[in-house]
Amino acid sequence: MNKYGNPLFKLIRFGLIPLAIACSGLSNAKQNNNLLTPCYVDGLEDRLMCGSIEQPLSKKENNESIEIHFAVIPAIKETKPTEAVLAFAGGPGQSAIEVAAIFARNLRYARENRDIILVDQRGTGKSQLLQCDADSLEEQFAFNDQAVSLFKLAEEETEACKRKLKIDLSHFTTVAAASDFEAVRIALGYETLHLYGASYGTRIAQEYMRQYPNSVATAVLDGVVPMQQSLVAIGEAIDDSLDALFQRCAEDTTCKLQYPSLSSDYHELINKLQESPVKVSVRHPRTFEAIDLTLTESKLRGVIRMALYGHTSRALVPLVIDSAYKGNYIPLVGLLGNENTFGAIAMGMHSAITCGEDWPNLSKENRQEFSQSYFGRLMIESLDASCPLWQVKPVDPAFYQPLKTDTPVLLLSGGLDPATPPSWAELAMVAMGNAKHLVAPTATHGVASQTCANKIIGQFIDSASVEELNAECLNKDNTKQYFMNINGPVVSQSSSEEL
């Protein structure tokens, strides 16, 4: 019997051993797949998997619950089924799922082997959106904000929003939200996560690392908000970023020729508007109907500030300022009417964060320091008006301690960032044992979406080490030439008229 069986047995065993190896490699069944249904988001063709879990609204009172929605962008080739990249959106108040297309691009290389999880933080997107009513474009254009006090305006807006939302914003702070992300990780069955946070998303990423250090394998913080830093400090970065723009124009021969006194024109224009806003009739940027525009200092500064976020819109800033100074407000109207590309900000959730975390710790010195810039003053005043009404419980002072961790952390900053300058990242990493800070000198806010940093992020996540990252390519100049006239970055050539 054995005599016959042996050769066959050998052959079968020869085939079965690799099979057994194959089995063992795959048997670690993951993911609770009944949670997920296929879904799509704007701007991304790929099929995502969406789902939601129920979470208690408050850890103390157990009566109410909140649905936390999430989406999974599936890995191209899932060689690491137990790991995923968790991406945190900025704002605060942005929906991570809505900007899935941006995350998919920023995390392109990381996605080759790992799923990407996007969670709508409580108060944003589909997770009980806390949005206040906003004025229509016509109302915003016509409104003269200089005729009323900012304080009073902020109070009125807050009251209206409070009546609409009817909810205690204390349940929507960074500390409260962190446990939702952990619950999603457990529900989806991932063992460890690689974090990617952008802008405010870096704050919630750091808080998540603090609360659940064992769930995190690596973290990428892109446009870093240190735990010690108040968002109110942003004003200085805005001024620096605009100054850098003026300086670059002054150093460029053609720009200098075309716009010789850009910086002084801008300040002169602001002085003029401070004295009296300009009232003009303009065309609606979409309907082309005649509408009123009351140009005030805050509108001018606000629109220029938003344009500083990306190189495409930065290219227009000299032209917009120059035209407005000369009394042509049309380019400015275009910039004002350009649909916000950053995704809508949930203002209720935004207030929960700023009033709970950025307002309570404003010391006298802070106030003095931040008030040196226009936007610092603006933010302090509106927070002073709205926060007493919202009554968000101030966060525990331990929250402001720098994050202490030995997890590998990669920090990314843009040298021209009008929100989170490189110095903020240095501040964030004081207590990190295994961190590296990379600066892309010409990048603005969100380095991964403008530079080769998406490649570096992929490398970093694969190696889980900040050593040996090749960051050479971050030095590539990614700025765009400024528009010299309304047609493009080329000076009008008088020679063409000879033809």
Place this chain on the structure above:
Amino acid sequence: MMNLIRILYKKEMLDASRDKRSVMAGLYYAIGAPIVMCLLFTVLLKQLSSPEALEITIENANGAPNLVRYLEGQDISHGESSGVKAITLVISEQYPVHMSEGKSAEVIIIADKSDNKLIKSVRRLEAALARYNSEVAGLRLISRGIDPSIMRAVSVQTQDQATPDSKGGMFLGIATLSIIIALFYSAMNLAIDTSAGERERNSLALLLSHPLSSTQIVLAKVAAIASYSMIGLVLVLVVSKFAYGMVPWEQLGFSINIDIMFILFCTLIGLPIALMSASLLVFVSFMAKSFKEAQSYVAFVLFVPIGLSMMTTYDIGTDYVQWIPIAAQQYAMIEVIKGNELPLLQVLLSSFSTLGLFAIFAALSSRMLKSEKVVFGL
């Protein structure tokens, strides 16, 4: 009766396993094919995908510094190294004048679009230029006080129902083709040896002189051959699992993932095919007068299943091809690997008809063994 078949089966297996070299030669296909296939795929993928840093020739780059820098941001740059692709981007002399006057500034792409190695790179350049075009056009509208979103009269959102596992296309077809063929190739020489070979060694007559029916002999032989086919199938699946895992599919945005469920599924639907293939091979071998002749016939006959499989691979058959044995099973394999729903009816029906073919070939073979002409190869 069953006992006799079992004893005979053991005899056949022992016979086969004694000639280890020829058994292994049959199984080499199962081990070698996926590895060779994966090496080919890896080379092919490299050619199909555009290199990360794409180098082309840009003429008159000074005419459009902003455009050139934009392309550099997309990793497309002017190069003079050996890796430069045969694509030339010519920026017209009039570019700066036309740009500043709001006329369309001309750039020319010169490339051979029939060259498969270039096509991805050309498309990438075209896409980058289209993006630059809409970026500048958008800024032109803004500087005229108009929201550029009005240019998107219709916002087209494509919802692609494919998953990374289902985008493999032709590669999936070739991969499953190589798996199905293993069933036929792994036991081919064994099938010839055990029928035509046995006859040539004059042991077939000896076997028939025992108190056995010719059906029993055929069934035992078929079972032994099918066993080797199945070993070949399992081997090819396991080797494929590891080999395909190494291919950098993600460069083209998809993956071919052979998991344990797929291996089990293939083993299950492979069983009827193995029986059918064994009975077919035995039948053809007995038809031939000599060993050598049998080899030629078998090689020829194997074109039929391979052809059927090809029809699925290259998706040339109409819907009814999906119901024909082998083509249907391969279609089901592709659906399972894509993560789609299993076409159960097709699988069941084609498996039954495969078993039907097995019965026919087995019956024909056993009838042939009753003829002296066949037994003695006259």
